[in-house]
Amino acid sequence: MFKLVVNEFNKYFNRLGTYIMLGIIVAFMILGVVLNMQFASSIDNKTYSDNWKSEVKEDVSKYQKRLAEIAKKPEDKKSMKEFTDEMTLGDRVAELQFYLKKDVQPPAKNNFYQTLIDTNGFISFVTIMLIIICSSLMSREHQQGTIKLLLIRPASRLKIFFSKFIFALLASLIFLVFTYVMTAIISFFTTKMNPTTELAVQGNKGYKMINVYELLGQQIFANFIYIITFAIVAYALSVIFKNTALSLGVTFALMFFGDLIIMFLQGKTKLIEFLWPANWNLSQYLPNNPAELADKDLSFGFSLTYDIVILIIITAVAAWIFNKRDVAN
Incomplete structure (x- = not known):
């Protein structure tokens, strides 16, 4: 299993495209810094x-x-x-x-900790990068004809399936950590340092005083669940459809239209809490979330459990299909 996971890393992290994606993330960060410096006022940098x-x-x-x-x-x-x-x-x-x-x-309005927290708004872009990678994990093997070479290895089909699944999780973690580390490095040189670890954040019920490290820990965990949700969906669809474009398109549609559906149904039905899109973004429970919950009966524990159960079902179905599929042709 370990060698299979390493093989996936060698395939994807020896490709120029993967580093171009990471470079694009950094480029957008730098662009944001440049625009912020261009339009920043004396209020933003006052200490x-x-x-x-x-x-x-x-x-x-x-x-x-x-x-x-x-x-x-x-x-x-x-x-x-x-x-x-x-x-x-x-x-x-x-x-x-x-x-x-x-x-x-x-602190100054343009401060180090606030910039780190604002990375939350960048996670959807990082998720798109992971969807692009995970949508081709299995479908690429079918389209290039390498699936037969993969299956003649002594490893079982389930080991092959879960090696790619583990890679999807690890790649999600790498991209997430990379994003926060690069934000910290860039912000260290372009923002004002905070006098304390206490920071006032504005939620949907006014300002709250929070410890930055506690909020960052909660936020990074919520971001990771959000990213792996779509990484797993993209990978499962690449197994089911054997087509990169189709798995990519369906995952993007789910990502972009899921939230629109919840916005449309918000306040119109009590059943909204049982819809997956209302639960997959755990950032909605953070103290700095300015928006009201889609349903007041929702809770962090319920949404996390819902996400885990759905992802287990999706993974199990994809694994079963891959294990039973005839790839002779």
Whole structure:
């Protein structure tokens, strides 16, 4: 089994395409940094000294005064900067007041920990990369005619199936860790360091004070479940259909239209909690999630259990089909 998994790594991590995918991830990160630096204001990079309480109070007063001045102007007379200030300063005032209330020194708006947490918004892009890889894990063997060479090995069909399955899980973990590590490296040189590990995050019920490492741990776990969900689906479909384009298309359709279906059904039926798309993104339970749950009866434990059960069923069906399929032709 170990040699089969190593063989999969050799096949996919000796390909230029895999490193191009990793390079694209880094390129988009750098692009985000460049755009952020281009449009960042003095507010974004401002840090506070040891006398931070009085400085924060001064800023709150200054921002409130600025908002009051903007509010007096007619909508058609406001400049673009005034519209921007109106949208951002209100949130900044609420955030700073929350830090004062909790007696925690606020970081710069563009800070290291917040950038790491914002990596959550990048996970869908990473998932697409994994879908592209996993959609070809078995179908490529059929399309290139190497499936027969694979099956004449002394290893059983189930060992061959689960070696590729394990590779899909490990590749998902590698891409996820790579994304967070590269974010940390880039952010270390382009953002301000935080004065504490306490950070105010805005959820769907206002601001909360959290420990960054606890939130990051929860977030990385939720991201991993999300990524392997689609990696396993893509791999299972590549086994069932024996066609890369078909498994790729069906997985993408499930990924993109699943969330749209939940948005459409939200508030219209109580059965929404039993639909898989309502449960596969565990990030919805994190304290910094700004959106309301699709169903208030949903819980982290229920969704995690639901995901595991569905993935076990999908894997078992794909393994059974692969074990019984005749590949003589």
